[in-house]
Amino acid sequence: MAKAAESSGEPGTTWPRPLFAGLSDISISQDILVEEGEFTIPMRSHIREFDRSTLNESVQNTIMRDLKAVGKKFMHVLYPRKSNSLLRDWDLWGPLILCVTLALMLQRSSVDSEKDGGPQFAEVFVIVWFGAVTTTLNSKLLERNLSFFQSLCVLGYRILPLTVSMLVCQLVLLAEQGPINLMVWLFVVIVMFAWSIAASTAFLADCQPPNRKALAIYPVFLFYFVINWMILTFTP
Amino acid sequence: MKQALVDDTEDVSLDFGNEEELAFRKAKIRHPLATFFHLFFRVSAIVTYVCCDWFSRSFVGCFVTVLLLLSFDFWSVKNVTGRLLVGLRWWNHIDEDGKGRWIFEARKASPQRSVATEAEARIFWLGLVICPLIWTVFFFSTLFSLKLEWLALVIAGISLQAANLYGYILCKMGGERDIGKITASFLSQMVFQTASPRDFQKPGLKGLEIHKH
Numbered sequence: 201m202a203k204a205a206e207s208s209g210e211p212g213t214t215w216p217r218p219l220f221a222g223l224s225d226i227s228i229s230q231d232i233l234v235e236e237g238e239f240t241i242p243m244r245s246h247i248r249e250f251d252r253s254t255l256n257e258s259v260q261n262t263i264m265r266d267l268k269a270v271g272k273k274f275m276h277v278l279y280p281r282k283s284n285s286l287l288r289d290w291d292l293w294g295p296l297i298l299c300v301t302l303a304l305m306l307q308r309s310s311v312d313s314e315k316d317g318g319p320q321f322a323e324v325f326v327i328v329w330f331g332a333v334t335t336t337l338n339s340k341l342l343e344r345n346l347s348f349f350q351s352l353c354v355l356g357y358r359i360l361p362l363t364v365s366m367l368v369c370q371l372v373l374l375a376e377q378g379p380i381n382l383m384v385w386l387f388v389v390i391v392m393f394a395w396s397i398a399a400s401t402a403f404l405a406d407c408q409p410p411n412r413k414a415l416a417i418y419p420v421f422l423f424y425f426v427i428n429w430m431i432l433t434f435t436p
Numbered sequence: 437m438k439q440a441l442v443d444d445t446e447d448v449s450l451d452f453g454n455e456e457e458l459a460f461r462k463a464k465i466r467h468p469l470a471t472f473f474h475l476f477f478r479v480s481a482i483v484t485y486v487c488c489d490w491f492s493r494s495f496v497g498c499f500v501t502v503l504l505l506l507s508f509d510f511w512s513v514k515n516v517t518g519r520l521l522v523g524l525r526w527w528n529h530i531d532e533d534g535k536g537r538w539i540f541e542a543r544k545a546s547p548q549r550s551v552a553t554e555a556e557a558r559i560f561w562l563g564l565v566i567c568p569l570i571w572t573v574f575f576f577s578t579l580f581s582l583k584l585e586w587l588a589l590v591i592a593g594i595s596l597q598a599a600n601l602y603g604y605i606l607c608k609m610g611g612e613r614d615i616g617k618i619t620a621s622f623l624s625q626m627v628f629q630t631a632s633p634r635d636f637q638k639p640g641l642k643g644l645e646i647h648k649h
Contacts, residue, residue, distance in 0.1 A: 259470075259516050266515075288530040296507060300500060307496060321496045322585045347536030349528060 270294055273353075277360045280399055287403065290349050295356020298363050299328045305366050306430055324430065331426060332356055335419045342416050343408050351404065355420065358400045361392035362424065366431050389432060396424045464555045467520045471559055474517040477509030478567045481593065485574065485586075499589055510596040513564070514603070521560045522552040524607040540607040564604060568597040 270293050303324040336351045365388050372385045400420050401413075408416045465471055481502050488498035518524045523543030530536045552560075571593045578586045 262515050266511075290528075290530070293507075296503075300503070304496065304500070319585055321499065322588050326588050345534050347528075347530050347534060350530055350534075350536065 266291065266293070273357050274360065277357050277399060280402065287350060287354060290347075290353035292349070292353060292356060295332065295353065295359065298356065298359045299325060302328065302359065302363050302366060302427070305363075305370060306434055327426065327430075328359070331423045335423045338419045339404050339408075339416050342412055346404075354403045355400055355423070358396045358424075359427065361395040361399075362427050362431065365389045365392035365428075366434075369431060369434060389428065393424060393428045397421055400424075464553055465559075466553060466556065467517075470517045470520040471556060473512055474521065474560060475563050477505050477512060478563060478597070481505035481509060482567065482570055485589070485593075495585065499586075502589055503592060506593050506596050510600060513600050517560065518600075518604055518607075521556045522604075524604055526603040526607050538603075538606075540603070542607050542610065564597075564601050568594060568601055571597060 269289055269291060273291075273294055276287075303321045306324045307320050332352055332355050335355060336348055339351050340346050340348055368388045369385060372381045375381055397417075397420060401417050404416050404420060484498065484505060485502050488502070492498065514526070518526075524541070526538065526540045528536055528538050571590060575587075575590045575594060578584070578590050
């Protein structure tokens with residue numbers, strides 16, 4: 201949903217010069233509301249062509265566009281490439297899906313069908329989201345220019361390897377419990393853990409000055425460690 | 437001196453165009469599907485939350501269903517129904533240097549075609565305002581009845597719906613900074629009369645770098 205905003209305002213100005221979605225091509229004079237006096241007319245023609253394409257697009261196009269964006273981000277976790285534009289177009293659908301999947305898998309089924317793993321589900325859900333928000337806030341405190349939602353998006357998408365290791369865990373539990381299975385599973389868990397951390401720090405540490413990289417990476421490490429711990433200690 | 441704009445909600449046949457266009461302009465609800473979905477996800481989230489005990493005893497199933505409905509509602513109101521029903525839009529844009537900015541825009545009204553019909557605007561805003569209030573009530577009822585496992589869901593619901601409400605209010609506010617005045621005039625318009633054309637203008641968004649990240 202990110203669009204290029206033609207803004208040449210300096211950081212200090214209070215006037216972000218938004219896009220004017222003037223679909224009605226009439227009355228240019230509509231813009232001239234000189235109440236405040238600091239009004240400047242933005243570069244309309246250039247913006248308008250770009251803008252029209254999404255303002256009037258059909259709902260189906262919107263849905264497909266967003267779905268493709270989510271898919272691309274998942275691919276990016278699996279095959280990381282230096283792609284700034286992809287990361288700038290953030291969304292939180294991926295983290296939501298991953299969090300719900302993880303929480304569903306981490307439930308404990310109990311004998312009593314009334315309490316069907318409810319507390320564990322809510323617990324995992326809260327830990328993941330609260331942890332992600334806190335870690336992001338920490339990164340933001342260290343580096344002010346970082347966008348909150350973008351970091352949250354990056355952290356959330358990197359839960360994918362952990363979800364995969366949880367899946368493997370479930371498969372292993374379904375199969376026979378032998379030492380080989382256990383070794384494979386431990387190996388997978390460690391690899392996925394390292395992958396998540398590496399993928400996140402590639403993004404987050406870039407933005408920090410060198411002497412603060414550890415300060416930024418440590419909470420991320422802790423966050424993924426806690427999730428990993430829940431996976432490791434999972435017994436149905 | 438502020439210029440007077442044509443009252444865009446008058447059904448004045450200025451163009452001699454086709455009948456379809458005329459019918460479109462005169463229709464009370466131009467986007468029936470969008471209007472339906474605007475309310476559908478919100479209301480079904482609330483209904484599911486309230487009635488989940490009757491349908492199934494599964495906490496998880498109910499939680500996930502309500503959460504999905506809330507997410508779909510957030511997405512559809514933000515990306516589709518706001519654009520179609522009232523011509524407002526807001527999003528977050530991240531610059532090359534990593535700074536995030538929130539952008540709010542409103543479609544200008546034209547003499548020939550109003551941005552929103554009265555019915556649609558009313559449905560849109562009422563839906564947008566009432567549902568977060570209901571979720572706030574749920575918050576207190578959950579808190580005091582100590583059903584704390586539902587608290588996460590209620591908080592998620594409140595934040596998603598309040599985010600949409602806030603975003604659209606900022607779109608609507610435009611240059612006005614006195615939010616009290618805007619709210620008052622808004623409520624009176626919704627209840628008593630049609631929206632005035634002034635509200636659909638988009639003056640400078642001074643001072644709206646509120647969510648600068």
